[in-house]
Amino acid sequence: MPVMDEFREEREAIKNGSLSYKLKYIWDYYKWVILGTIAAILIIISIVKDVINTKDFIFYGLFLNAYSPIETVDAYMDEFAKEYELDTENYDVTLDATLSMTVDNYDEASMATINRIIASMSVGEMDFIAADPPVFDHYATQNAFSDLSTLLTAEQKEKLEPYFYYMDGAEADRRMNSDDAIAYTPKEYDHQDPSSMEKPILVGLYIQDSPSLSKMFVFKDTKTIYGIPASSKHQETAIQFIDYIFKE
Secondary structure, X not given: OOHHHHHHHHHHHHHHOOHHHHHXXXXXXXXXXXXXXXXXXXXXXXXXXXXXXOOEEEEEEEEOOEEOOHHHHHHHHHHHHHHOOOOOOOEEEXXXXXXXXXXXXXXXXXXXXXXXXXXHHHOOOOOEEEEOHHHHHXXXXXXXXXXXXXXXXXXXXXXXXXXXXXXXXXXXXXXXXXXXXXXOOOXXXXXXXXXXXXXXXXXXXXXXXXXXXXXXXXXXXXXXXXXXXXXXXXXXXXXXXXXXXXXX
């Protein structure tokens, strides 16, 4: 039978066939097109939904090399947001405790974390970083953190003085002026003794003894330092978070 005649017969059969026959025909011949269309629609809906539901950060930071269930972290930050009346209806308040990093072995996880930190700092999205001494010092000697002596009140300084972490600004200058700032190894000194430094700058606080944190987080190192990036857009909130961490 000629192809055109066969086509006419098939068209007549479809035209005069039952609804179930028509649906079966459409499915048999167009199911992959239908499935592809449905998948494309679902993807578009998902993207639109994510865009609509995505909020800007009103407060965002990292606990590097720390371990705690996500629901515990969320509850901790929800309580902080509630206590300081942060607008969580329109903005996100987030502590990310899922990332890890080392400075002596740049594995895949460390590189991903570094890229995340660089991106967040460059747009002022990162409001605090808490990390073990090697990691924190790595960023401190690149002048990444604010001078807390200009942000803390006299009362806060008196209360928090035992937890002060200083960096030597002169050492940071030497690092930044070296041929390879990333590979530069700063000299060792007591970060709690500013008298041992040429240009001491208060850039962090030891937070591992915080009662609330010790109950909820397990840190890789015995010491963890909290710092506020110089590029942070919410430094006032980052200072409030310090009060929250050390509240009795």
